[in-house]
Structures are given as structure tokens and as C-alpha cells.
Amino acid sequence: MSSRSERRGSEFRDRAVGLGAALLIGLNLRPAITSVAALLEPTRAAFDLAPVQLNLLATLPVIAFGISAPVGPLLARRLGVTRALIWTMVALAGSLALRVVVPGGMLPGTFLAGVSIMAAGTLLPQYLKSLRAGGLWIGLSSMSFSAGAALGAGLAVPLSTAVGGPAVALGLWAVPALTAAGAMVGVALRSEAPPPPSSRMALPRSARPTVALITAMFGLQAMLFFAVASWLPRILGDRGVDAQTAGWLLALTSVAGLVPTLVAPILARRRRVLRLFGPGLGIVMLAAFVWLASGDESYIAITVVLGAVQSATFGLSLALIVMLAADEASAGLLSAIAQGVGYAFAGAGSLLVGVLHDLTGGWTASLVFMIVCAAALALVVGFVIRCRPVDLQAPSEVPALPRA
Template sequence: MEEQRRGGSGNSGRAFRVLVLLALVLVSVNLRPAITTIAGVMNQVPGAFQLDPVLLPVLGTLPVLAFGVSGPIGPWLARRLGTGPAVALALLVLAAALIVRVLVPALLLPGTFLAGMAIMTASVLVPQIVKANHGSGWWTGLCTMGFGLGAALGAGLVQPLAEAFGGSLAWALAVWAVPALLGACLIQRSGRRPTAAGTPAGKAGSAAGAVSSPQQVAPLRKQRTAWAVTAFFGLQAMLYFAITSWLAVYLVSKGLSSADAAALLAWFSLAGLPASLLAPVLAGRPAILRIMAPGLGLAVALALLGVLAAPAGLQFVMVGILGIVQSAGFGLAMALVVIRSSGPQTAGKLSAMSQGLGFALASLGPLVAGLLHTWTGGWEVTFWALAAEAVILAGAGFLAIRGPVVNVEPVGLLPEPQRRNADDETRPAVVGL
């Protein structure tokens, strides 16, 4: 009877983890369409919503700026509600923002900012839920692939949805509130059940294996690996948002139609889906990670220059290559938050720091790219500047994998396996997912 109870408990735990993973993937799918739907029809926005064209760079920058200022909200809500309910609340706010910003034209800019805050609140908690559930590299990979899938669907379906709604661009953008509501329903209970040896998700690492005299650790802001991970996340995000905000506009300047440019923007995300899935898995292998972390930055730089140099007929190939290496960089950035943290609480705080400060940096991407294009009247300077940034990204990746594991949880309060990871504060080896 005891064995049967244990077997039943194990099956229940596995079923719960599968549900959590499915919920995380659905959440991830919802965290990009609010941005890429607008990016895919940027040239149509002024006419559809009576927006001054001068404000288009601001519209592209607002979501990322919201990411930068709302990083602490996620961990704060998780401490009070639990991670699952906190993510669910963020998705409900996202759904409301998606509807309000297009049905009330005067609220397009404020609604976009609110949508960005909701996205950030949910996004920073994804690595914490992965870490608390002992998720593997496949967990992180599926979540990052969900980000890419959502981005691709948002860009690729906006024009067909507008046609399906009788030419209404507003409804084509607002319809994305429906999957956000579905994601909220599925995720809202995932933070309520114990995830590690009877420890609640929000308090994992505070009970199992505890000792009476926990060792104190340095604050996150004083740990160099945390800053390297933050720099890597911010630089790759800056590149991503600059590209997604202006790629379609650039392609139109090369002679493509608006529909073809939007399709290529969707292709940019679709082409990267396998890379976003596999990058976190491969990152769990230290030998590969040592090459991947700096190598991806150099690959992005070359791909950007390829898009700049290629004629319109080759843009399908070059945009696809850029999508692959850019998505791999995002997958690695998410994986580093999990790999380089000692426990769930550390993962949550490192996620908030890397995404909060990282997206604050990334908010400059669409704005600077747009201003460089406006000032120079062309795209050469913009693409060369982005390529130079990608080289700096390579340096950040090199540093992110060389420092000690990030830890803000007193070592004595960590479960035994996590304590072994955090004990050696000078060890530069990479901890697998």
C-alpha cells in the first residue's frame, strides 16, 4: 500500500509538472504578439489610429521602456500571490491593455506601455518557475521557442486577421487578448503546489537541507556574473527590438511590398524557432557553451551586415539566417539566468535584474535605430551600429560564463544539491540545466 501511495504521488507530481510546462509555453506565446503585431503594420498605424508619424519611434520604444521600469513587479507579486497567480494577473492586465489601446485611439501609447509592463511582469517569473520545478534545458528551450512562436504569429497573422475582420486593423490587434486570457486560466494555479520536497514554489530553497548557521552572500549588485548575464540579456534584447521595430520598414525601402515585408518579419521569428529551442539545451554542455556564448554575438554581427548587403531577392535567406542566430541568442540569455543561478529565489531575482536593466538598455534600440535612419536618410549607419553592438554582445557572453554562480540565498538554507553549486564562490565552471 505504501508503494502504491508513493507511485500515485509520483505520477501526480509528473502530471503536475507537465501541466506547468504547458502553461509556461502558453504564457511565453503571449509575450510577444503585442509588440510584433504593431511592428508588422507600423506604416499603417498613423492612418488607422490617427497617430502623428513623428511618434512612430516612440511607439516602437514604449514596450521595451516599460520592460525596463517594471522588472521588480514580478518578484514582488510572486512573494504575495505565488508565482502562478502573479503571472495570471499579468496576463489579465495584458488582455485588457490589448483591447483598450486599439478601441480607444487616444490610449494607443499608454495602452502599449501598460501591455509592456504586463509582459515584463510575467516574463521575469518564467525562469523562477522553471528553476523551482527543476526544469531541464528543454523547459527553457520550449519557453523561448514559445516567445518566438508568439512573435511570428503576431507578425504573420496581423494582415490576414485584418482582412478577416473586414479590414479592421483594430480588431486584428485586439484579438490577441483571447490567448492571453487562456494563458491566465492555465497558469494561475501553477505556483500554489509544492515544487521541491514539500517546499512552496515561492519559498523553494528555504527549508530543505536547512542548517542553523547559513552563510551570508554578497548582494546581487556586487556579483560580477550577475552583471555579465544582465549585459548579455540587455544587448541581445536591444538588437531584437531594434530589428523587429524597423526590419519591415527597411525591407519596404528595398522595394518589397508592405505585405511581403510583414511576411519576412514573421519569417525572421519562425526561422529562429528551432534555434530558440535547442540553444538552452546545448548551453547545458560546458564545452559547447564556451564557444556558443561569445560566438553568437559575432554571428549576429555578420548576419546583420548580410541583410544590409543583400538585394531584395535574397532577403528571405538573409532574414532567415538573422532570425536563427538572433533567436539562439535569446534562448541562451534565458538559459543563462537559470544556469548561472543557485536556486529558485536567485533565479527570480537574477531574472528581474537581467530583464529589468537589460530591457531598460534595450529600449534604446528602436529609438536609436530610428533616429540614425532619420538623421542619415539611409540604413547603412544603422546596420553597422547594430553590428558593432553585436560584437560587444560577444564579449558579454564570454564574461557571463566565466564567473562564479550567482547566489543571493544564504548557502546554508539551500537544498543540498543547490548548496553544492553555490558553495564554491570562486568556481567558474558552468552548472548544467
């Protein structure tokens, strides 16, 4: 009896350490983006970036997300999920150092940071599925994304002031990435890593509508999130808000989302609540963009509403990827497709927001585009929550019996 209880205690501790490491990884998947958004103008001056390069810098991580979608599943098949997560964090730390240490490394380093973040982001749902994480832990994992985004935006300007410029302030984010890599090494040492999946993955015809809907949902919410993360400080700056206040308001969007992103995956388990809650997020987001476009200067209230609904929608998206995958391997492929194609759309959409501003000389057209996307998001979520789990593993081939 005692040996059984000791074994259960050991399994509980290993699982708790594994889930804790997942939270550390989540903390690292947004600061590389939000810290640059809060320091966009100082970064342009410090690295002598042209206007086209500045627009590219703001959207390059999201473009990298779409291009590098297969990286996570490929690493998982070769190394296993745990070891793959270790290497993504090491690569993230290296890319963050590259963009501020090597001359001309800002854009290449930012692209590589996006690849690393994308790989880790697609692996996390598969990792959480392997740990049998419930709604609470999925919520905590998605909440760590918001916490990291808040830290990146909120600390960017004070760090830059303290260390004498944006270069060192941006490079310091390599330290928490290495910390997350160390935590995952601890997970690998504590428990025997499961072997990489050997079954071939497939996309059966019956699963395609569900995969397409989840992808559309993830892409729309990601585009709207990154449009805000990339351009909100500049929108506010054009309205006379100083850089430090704009950075603080961007951080507030993430702080406001901490509790909603935790609660959303828990509510996702309640079907009756989800039918109203899911589409309602898109409707409230639409109203927040209309509010911002109206010219009202209630920026604290606007950013709180935007942050709350955007983070809740991300938490819901992550929960639905885990819930609508029949098994761990399917979660990995579903995550890669939804995030890969979704982020490709998000990168193009976020870039379009900047291009519309440059073409029109104002933010009205950009905000109208975001309003339309929020309406589409509400509609798509209404369909997604009616989907059933999908199995994306190809059935094993049974050898034919020899003829007599």
C-alpha cells in the same frame, strides 16, 4: 507501493501541466509587439499618429520593460509566482483591449502591455526553476517566445484584411492572453502554491561581476532583437518590399528561430561546446547585419540567418539566467535585474536605431550601430559562460547571545 507510484504519477502530471502553462505564457510575450511592427503604417493611419508617436509606438514596449523591472519580483513576494503570473496575463489582455477600444488608448495600452509582458518575463525563469526544468523545457519555453513572435508578425496583415482594419486585428491578441491566465488558474487549483519567499534578497560584492555580465548579455541581445522586430519591415519597405511580404519576412525570422532557441539551452549544459557556440552566435549575427547593410536582396536568406542566431541567443540568455542562479529566489532577482536593466538599454538602443534613420535619411548608420552591438555581444558571452552560479539571498541574521 501503489500509493507511492500514484503520488509520483500525480506529481508528474502536475509538473507537466505547470510546464505546459509556462509555454502558453511564453506564446503571449511577443505578439503584442510583432503584430504592431507588421502593421506600423496601417496603425499610424487608423489611429492618426504623428511621426514621433509612431517611433514611440515601435519602442514603447521595450521602454516599459526597463521601467517596470521590479514589478515581477514584487508580485512574486506578495502573491507567489503562480498567482503573479495569472495576474500578469489578465493585465496583458486588458491592456491589449484598452489600446484599440478606448480613444487615445494606443500608446497607454501599449505601455501597460509592455509592463505586463516584462512582469511575466521576469517571473518565468523563477517559475521554471521552481519546477526543476531542465535544458529541454527551458528550450521549449524560450521557443514559445519565437513561436508567439512568428504568429504576431505572420497573422497581422491577413487578420487586418479579414476583419477590416488593424484595430480589431490587434485587439484579438487579448484572447490567447486570457487562455494563458486560465491555464495558470488550473495550475493553482491542481497543486498547493508555494508560499512567497520570505528571505531578504541581496547583491553581494562577489556576485556583482556575474550579474553585470548577464545583464549586458541580455541587454545586447534584446536590443538587437527588438531593433529587428521594430524596424525590419520599414527597412524592407524603403527598399521596395510590399507590406505583406515584409510582415511575412519578419515572421520568418521567428520561424527560423524555433529550432535554434530549443537547442541553445540544451547546448548550454555542455561546457566545451558552449565555449565556441556562445560567442559564435554574436559573430554570425554581426555577419548577418553586414549582409543586410550590403544592399543584397537575398532577404529570405538574411532573415533566416538573423532569426536563427537571435532566437538562439535569447534561449541561451534565458538558460544562463536559470543556470547561474543558485536557487529559485535568486533566479527571480537575477532575472529581474538582467531583464530590467537589459530592456532599458534595449529600448534606448531600438529608439536610437529609428532616430539615426530620421537624422541621416537612411539605414546605414543604424545598421552600423547594430553591427557594433553584435561584436560587443560576442565578447560579453565569452565572459558570461565562464561565470559560476550566484546566491542572491541575504544570509539569515543570527540573534546575538545575551551576555552573562
